[in-house]
Amino acid sequence: xxxxxxxxxxxxxxxxxxxxxxxxxxxHIRRKTGYTIEPEKVRLNPTKSDVYAWNFLPEAAHLFxxxxxxxxxxxxxxxxxxxxxxxxxxxxxxxxxxxxxxxxPKSLPVPDSEGAPAQQSLASSCWMxxxxxxxxxxxxxxxxxxxxxxxxxxxxxxxxxxxxxxxxLERQLSHALATVSSHEASEFRSHLTLGQIAELVSELRRTxxxxx
Numbered sequence: 639x640x641x642x643x644x645x646x647x648x649x650x651x652x653x654x655x656x657x658x659x660x661x662x663x664x665x666h667i668r669r670k671t672g673y674t675i676e677p678e679k680v681r682l683n684p685t686k687s688d689v690y691a692w693n694f695l696p697e698a699a700h701l702f703x704x705x706x707x708x709x710x711x712x713x714x715x716x717x718x719x720x721x722x723x724x725x726x727x728x729x730x731x732x733x734x735x736x737x738x739x740x741x742x743p744k745s746l747p748v749p750d751s752e753g754a755p756a757q758q759s760l761a762s763s764c765w766m767x768x769x770x771x772x773x774x775x776x777x778x779x780x781x782x783x784x785x786x787x788x789x790x791x792x793x794x795x796x797x798x799x800x801x802x803x804x805x806x807l808e809r810q811l812s813h814a815l816a817t818v819s820s821h822e823a824s825e826f827r828s829h830l831t832l833g834q835i836a837e838l839v840s841e842l843r844r845t846x847x848x849x850x
Contacts, residue, residue, distance in 0.1 A: 651711075652710075652711055655711045655714045655715070656706070656707070656709075656714055657677065658714075658718065659706070659709075659714040659715075659717050659718050660677035660678060660680050660706065661677045662717075662718050662721060663677070663680045663706075663717065663721070663727075664676065664677040664680050666721045666722065666726075666727055667680070667690050667727040670726060670727040670728065670729075671689065671690050671727055671728065671729035672729070673689045673690060673729065675689075675690070680706065681705075681706070682701065682702045682704070682705065682706050683702060683705070684730075688730065689729060689730055689731050690727050690728065690729055690730060691727070691728055691730050692725055692726070692727060692728070693725065693726050693727075693728050694724060694725030694726075695724045695725065697724055698716075698720050698724035698725045701713060701716060701717055701720070701725075702725075
């Protein structure tokens with residue numbers, strides 16, 4: 639007997655989560671575009687006849703891969719928390735925005751149906767806005783991060799090459815020092831030999847002088 643009431647409560651809770659999500663999305667659409675969309679008519683994959691589309695980052699692409707009605711509780715919660723952070727609504731016609739109006743997107747690929755593949759919507763993540771806010775700013779930041787990573791990679795490569803050059807110079811210097819030391823030792827031995835000969839000649843001269 640307790641199983642049925644629990645299932646009913648779960649269904650009601652799931653229904654409420656979906657309703658809250660739809661209302662939040664509808665409110666966001668109106669705030670960003672000026673268009674009023676009934677919560678039950680909000681689509682994650684709008685058709686060409688709809689007056690709005692979604693501009694989202696790759697990290698949120700999976701949320702737009704299927705109909706809102708097919709999403710579970712967790713996905714609905716992610717949609718609510720991602721509004722204005724990982725995705726935004728944009729108007730596809732007219733200029734009814736209540737807030738700052740974004741510039742027209744460079745391209746506007748709108749899926750043919752609500753169930754269209756998410757890949758068709760991924761192109762929307764490239765839309766940019768002149769005011770540099772919202773997702774456009776995050777896309778710009780991501781681009782800067784990629785550039786910085788490329789620069790860091792180049793610097794690491796330059797550092798590695800510099801280390802190789804330093805190691806090569808150290809080997810050359812060590813070889814040169816060894817050569818100089820060998821030459822100095824040879825000169826010292828030669829000098830020592832000449833000194834011994836001179837001393838021997840001097841001794842012989844003294845000996846000859848004594849014999850007379």
